[in-house]
Amino acid sequence: MFQGSIVALVTPMLDDGAVDFASLKSLVEFHIESGTNAIVSVGTTGESATLAVAEHSEVIAKTIEYANGRIPIIAGTGANSTAEAIELTRNAREAGAQACLLVTPYYNKPPQEGLYQHFRKIAESVDIPQILYNVPGRTSVDMSVETTARLAAVDNIIGTKEAHGTVARIAELIAACPNDFIVLTGDDSTAMESILAGARGNISVTANVAPALMSQMCAAALAGDEALARELDGKLQSLNSKLFIQSSPIPVKWALQQMGRIGAGIRLPLVTLDQQCFGDVRDALAQAEIEI
Numbered sequence: 001m002f003q004g005s006i007v008a009l010v011t012p013m014l015d016d017g018a019v020d021f022a023s024l025k026s027l028v029e030f031h032i033e034s035g036t037n038a039i040v041s042v043g044t045t046g047e048s049a050t051l052a053v054a055e056h057s058e059v060i061a062k063t064i065e066y067a068n069g070r071i072p073i074i075a076g077t078g079a080n081s082t083a084e085a086i087e088l089t090r091n092a093r094e095a096g097a098q099a100c101l102l103v104t105p106y107y108n109k110p111p112q113e114g115l116y117q118h119f120r121k122i123a124e125s126v127d128i129p130q131i132l133y134n135v136p137g138r139t140s141v142d143m144s145v146e147t148t149a150r151l152a153a154v155d156n157i158i159g160t161k162e163a164h165g166t167v168a169r170i171a172e173l174i175a176a177c178p179n180d181f182i183v184l185t186g187d188d189s190t191a192m193e194s195i196l197a198g199a200r201g202n203i204s205v206t207a208n209v210a211p212a213l214m215s216q217m218c219a220a221a222l223a224g225d226e227a228l229a230r231e232l233d234g235k236l237q238s239l240n241s242k243l244f245i246q247s248s249p250i251p252v253k254w255a256l257q258q259m260g261r262i263g264a265g266i267r268l269p270l271v272t273l274d275q276q277c278f279g280d281v282r283d284a285l286a287q288a289e290i291e292i
Helices: 021-036 051-068 082-095 112-125 145-151 169-178 188-196 209-223 227-240 252-258 275-287
Strands: 006-009 037-039 071-075 099-103 128-133 157-162 182-185 203-206
Touching: 006 209, 021 209, 051 071, 051 145, 051 169, 071 082, 082 112, 099 145, 099 182, 112 128, 112 145, 112 182, 128 145, 145 169, 157 169, 169 182, 169 188, 188 203, 188 209, 188 227, 203 209, 209 227, 227 275, 252 275
Parallel strands: 006 037, 006 203, 037 071, 071 099, 099 128, 128 157, 157 182, 182 203
Antiparallel strands: none
16 A cells, blocks of 8 residues: 555645645645555645644545545654654544654654654554654654664554665665565655665655656656666656755745645745745756646
8 A cells, every 4th residue: 555656745825824725635636646656644744843733633634535535645643742643643543544654753852762662652552554754854863773673563563764865774674674564765866766675665755746757757666667767767856856955845835836736835934935946946847847
């Protein structure tokens, strides 16, 4: 169920910062039509850090409602408070999510034993498949391969999204964890190489704007068609870079606005894309053959 191109979906917003549910519904349809394999609702790209618990859970529930069983929904339910993460995970389970994605606690920088106890506690508290998420560039804590392997022994922890940014880390995780443990990459720039090295798929920011192309690239890599995967990935590489020219999701939301998919809304402390970056993102969209 969880392989291929999995979009880390943005949360569209109105100019006043309120969630734009009409645009959210449209985005879900866009991804279903484009061949995206699954949707992550309210992950980092979905501005989880600035959504209150109630609206965080509402966006997940609405995404599940709009999908109506046509595409798996993975709910982003991580937090730097274990109790809050359990609450969000319970809410997602009740709403009908197929799995939850739980980021390593940010800012408080727990040690490896703290990470282990945090994730184990959530898994034991809520009976739903759970995917770990390691993104040290955003959280300032790096969950080790050894800690991930320990957690892989917990029954309902089924996989990990690894955004360390190196193919070597992906290979280490695959070697250390059971064969049925799902290793996904969370780094668009190395996604193709990671899948060729054994990752099951890519939880992607780029898929927000190039869902069909990302899905085709992931499928080619999973099939072992390296030549086709490299050809398709070549069209994505500029996007993979320029969509991080400022803090994500600033560039990807601006790109989607230019595509007519969402409005300009984004929540403080994030702001809209700096004008000096417009040309770079437009050029990247053109390279991926996306019309604006």
